[in-house]
Every structure is written in C-alpha cells, then in structure tokens.
Amino acid sequence: MYDFDLVIPSSVADAASAMKADGAQALGGGQTLLPTMKQRLAAPEVLVKLSDLAEMVGVSAASGILRVGGATTHAQVAEEGAAYPALAALAGNIGDPAVRNRGTIGGSIANNDPAACYPAGALGSGATIITDRREIAADDFFTDLFETALDEGEIITAVNFPIPDAANYQKFDQPASRFALVGVFVARFGDAVRVAVTGASNGGVFRWSVAEEALSADFSASAVEGLAVNAGDMISDLHGSAAYRAHLIGVLTRRAVQSC
Amino acid sequence: MPKVTMNINGRARSTEVENRTLLSTALREKLHLTGTHIGCDTSQCGACVVHVNGKAVKSCAVFAVELDGATIDTIEGQAAPDGSLNVIQQAFKDHHGLQCGFCTPGMVMSAAALLKDNPKPNEAEIRDYLEGNICRCTGYQGIVNAIMAASGQAVPAIAAE
Known part of the structure; x- marks a missing residue:
C-alpha cells in the first residue's frame, strides 16, 4: 500500500480538526480499510486514528437506550451489550474473533458495506447516529451502497440504540467472507415492528415496509408468509442469484420473528 | 521514520x-x-x-x-525458555494438530486466546472460535482434538463431523 501520514489525536476535538486535512480518512479498527488500502482501492494521504479515543469507547444502557461509543469494538459490544441481547448477538457474530477484537461500530456503519451486519442492526432498531456535529436518524443515514449521510470529515462518536421489547437478527453466512449473504433484523416496539435487510439489495441496507405492516398487525411468522420482495432490486452474484436472495429474506424474516 | x-x-x-x-x-x-x-x-x-x-x-x-x-x-513466547513446549503446543504435537505446520502459529495463538476466556470449551465453541483460522491441510479434527486435550478434556474418539 502507499504510505500516508498518521495522526493519533488525544480527543474527538483534535480528531475533528485533523480530519479537515486534504485527503484525510478516519481509521477505526482498520479491518476493512487496511485490506482496501493493500489493494490500492483506497490511498488516503492522512489517516486519523479513532480507535482507543477514550471518549468514543464504551457501552452503557440507560432509560431504554443502549449507547455504543463509535470506536467500540464488536467484541466489547458482544461482551457488554447484555441490555440489548439481539444487538450483542449480532456483534458477536461479525467476522471472526480476531476481527471482532479490532473492528469498530463506527467504522462499520460509516463504511455501509451492503453485506455488513451493523447497518441492519442500526436501521432495524431505529438507532440514532451521533457525530461530532449532529444527530442523524438511521432512516436518513444509510443512503446508498457504501454511501451515508456523513459529510466530509464527519466522525461517528456514538450510536444510540432504542432497546426494543423483542428483537432478533438472522444472518445467513457467506462462509468465505464471513459477511451476510442475507441478514434480517427484526425489532418490535410495542405494536410497531421494524424489519431491516442487509446483504440483499443493490442499494444497501433497507427496510422491508410490507413485512413491517403485516407484523405490526400480527406479530407472527405466518403474517409474512407469502409476502415477497421484488427480486429485481436484489444483488446477484456467484454466491446467490437475486431470486435466491429475495427468497432468503422471507425465510430469515420468519425465523427472526419466531426467535423473538 | x-x-x-x-x-x-x-x-x-x-x-x-x-x-x-x-x-x-x-x-x-x-x-x-x-x-x-x-x-x-x-x-x-x-x-x-x-x-x-x-x-x-x-x-x-x-x-x-x-x-x-x-x-x-x-x-515465539509460547514455549518455555528451555524450549519445552507449552500445554497447547504439546497437545498439537500429541494429537496430530499440525500437518504442514503453516497455519499452526495462528492456530496456537487463537487457541491460547480462547482458553484464556473459556478454559473448558466444547467442540462447537472451539470450531466457532477458529472460524478465522484456516488450515489448508484440512486438519481441523486434529486441531480440535488438541485444544480439547490442552484444556484437560476427553478427546473425541472419532470425528464428530
């Protein structure tokens, strides 16, 4: 990979000013960025290290919200996220143990990989993404494939997850990449149900609104029986056709509801 | 630099x-x-x-x-200064946990991390923890057996899967 300048800030404020440099890129755990740089698909001139910034690391629960610092590793969320078990389980099944010891929630969400798990957890929970500048609702955050509402140099400092009455994440593993071939996150808040799907759409993570309506009226696996997403919008690659992915969404949604 | x-x-x-x-x-x-x-x-x-x-x-x-x-x-820090193997390394040797040996350093280090958090993992937990360690000799059963033995547990007599 090409060399770069590295900034190791001691506060979010320092990090934010370092991010103003031309060609600056935030470095979380690096579990996606380093392989990308090795392939020269990215060649940032300046990396600003965000992991280990104390004010961005930690998991805490209060008044029905699980707050996860932007630089918190997947392993820490898996270990300390007991107040939101579905999210802790999601975090504990990302990648592999060594990847989970480095990779961070902020990195995952900012990257918005169409097959990543955290975007489904954030969108499915109706989370709020907190940056050094503002708060962004998950519904407005994930805009397209690898695209988010983040502005140039904006840093995710935390993610606030409302803790649902019941939730479950079903991931159909793509065993080579350890990403989701398809993943479905279902969360029920009273009668309101959110269903977020990752791994499937050409536009990245999305809410399956038809299923949400059906499940809000009747929270049972049979309520989504027969519902189908439009395979025309789905990813098709050597691991699975669009029709296969569309089918998996229904199967995984039913399993998630049954596991809630 | x-x-x-x-x-x-x-x-x-x-x-x-x-x-x-x-x-x-x-x-x-x-x-x-x-x-x-x-x-x-x-x-x-x-x-x-x-x-x-x-x-x-x-x-x-x-x-x-x-x-x-x-x-x-x-x-390099796993064996004792006199070169005697630690319990995980010895178990890999005893239970045919390595063939070509290329993956072994990573396998041993992952096993050590697992046993630190979970001193008596079952076979499924071992396989789950080793998800990110690939052995292209496909010697997984020997590796799992070695980690079972290193954690003081009975080694399955035949492959479970």
Whole structure:
C-alpha cells in the first residue's frame, strides 16, 4: 500500500480538526480499510486514528437506550451489550474473533458495506447516529451502497440504540467472507415492528415496509408468509442469484420473528 | 521514520517503521520473529494471529505504528525458555494438530486466546472460535482434538463431523 501520514489525536476535538486535512480518512479498527488500502482501492494521504479515543469507547444502557461509543469494538459490544441481547448477538457474530477484537461500530456503519451486519442492526432498531456535529436518524443515514449521510470529515462518536421489547437478527453466512449473504433484523416496539435487510439489495441496507405492516398487525411468522420482495432490486452474484436472495429474506424474516 | 516500542513476549523491543508497516511485517522483517506467518495477507486465514494487549488480532491487519507501548505475544513466547513446549503446543504435537505446520502459529495463538476466556470449551465453541483460522491441510479434527486435550478434556474418539 502507499504510505500516508498518521495522526493519533488525544480527543474527538483534535480528531475533528485533523480530519479537515486534504485527503484525510478516519481509521477505526482498520479491518476493512487496511485490506482496501493493500489493494490500492483506497490511498488516503492522512489517516486519523479513532480507535482507543477514550471518549468514543464504551457501552452503557440507560432509560431504554443502549449507547455504543463509535470506536467500540464488536467484541466489547458482544461482551457488554447484555441490555440489548439481539444487538450483542449480532456483534458477536461479525467476522471472526480476531476481527471482532479490532473492528469498530463506527467504522462499520460509516463504511455501509451492503453485506455488513451493523447497518441492519442500526436501521432495524431505529438507532440514532451521533457525530461530532449532529444527530442523524438511521432512516436518513444509510443512503446508498457504501454511501451515508456523513459529510466530509464527519466522525461517528456514538450510536444510540432504542432497546426494543423483542428483537432478533438472522444472518445467513457467506462462509468465505464471513459477511451476510442475507441478514434480517427484526425489532418490535410495542405494536410497531421494524424489519431491516442487509446483504440483499443493490442499494444497501433497507427496510422491508410490507413485512413491517403485516407484523405490526400480527406479530407472527405466518403474517409474512407469502409476502415477497421484488427480486429485481436484489444483488446477484456467484454466491446467490437475486431470486435466491429475495427468497432468503422471507425465510430469515420468519425465523427472526419466531426467535423473538 | 517513526520509532515504535512494544513489549514483545516479555521484552521491550524497539524498531523504526513506516506508517504503513503492518505489525506482521514489523515482527518478521524488523524484529526477525518469523514464527508469525503470513498466509493470505488479506486477513482471511489467521496464520498471522498474535495477541495485542491480551487479545487475538490478525497482525496483517494492524499498523505497527499504532501499537507503541502495547504488549504483544507471539508464537515465539509460547514455549518455555528451555524450549519445552507449552500445554497447547504439546497437545498439537500429541494429537496430530499440525500437518504442514503453516497455519499452526495462528492456530496456537487463537487457541491460547480462547482458553484464556473459556478454559473448558466444547467442540462447537472451539470450531466457532477458529472460524478465522484456516488450515489448508484440512486438519481441523486434529486441531480440535488438541485444544480439547490442552484444556484437560476427553478427546473425541472419532470425528464428530
């Protein structure tokens, strides 16, 4: 990979000013960025290290919200996220143990990989993404494939997850990449149900609104029986056709509801 | 070039690195600790697993310069100073946990991390924990047996799957 300048800030404020440099890129755990740089698909001139910034690391629960610092590793969320078990389980099944010891929630969400798990957890929970500048609702955050509402140099400092009455994440593993071939996150808040799907759409993570309506009226696996997403919008690659992915969404949604 | 000082296997070691130097490269080429293997260099295979501040990490997916002051454990620190193998290494030897041996440093380091958190893992937990460690000799049953034995448990007589 090409060399770069590295900034190791001691506060979010320092990090934010370092991010103003031309060609600056935030470095979380690096579990996606380093392989990308090795392939020269990215060649940032300046990396600003965000992991280990104390004010961005930690998991805490209060008044029905699980707050996860932007630089918190997947392993820490898996270990300390007991107040939101579905999210802790999601975090504990990302990648592999060594990847989970480095990779961070902020990195995952900012990257918005169409097959990543955290975007489904954030969108499915109706989370709020907190940056050094503002708060962004998950519904407005994930805009397209690898695209988010983040502005140039904006840093995710935390993610606030409302803790649902019941939730479950079903991931159909793509065993080579350890990403989701398809993943479905279902969360029920009273009668309101959110269903977020990752791994499937050409536009990245999305809410399956038809299923949400059906499940809000009747929270049972049979309520989504027969519902189908439009395979025309789905990813098709050597691991699975669009029709296969569309089918998996229904199967995984039913399993998630049954596991809630 | 930036200088980085790490406590590696109980000894303070310093070296100069470029910002882009990976921990795996620093260990092997700067500090000549070539026990850490580079299999894929894309963080898939796990041959390069070492412990950073006690946690298993793929050393090909971390910049050395980020680790100034960190404690690193590598495969070289597993055996006793007189060369006698630790319990995990001995179990790998006894239970045919290695064939070509290329993946073994990462397997042993992952196993050590697992047993630190979970001293008596069952077979499913072992297989789950080793998800990021690939053995292309496909010697997984021997590896699982070795970790069962290293944790003082009975070794399955025949392959479970």
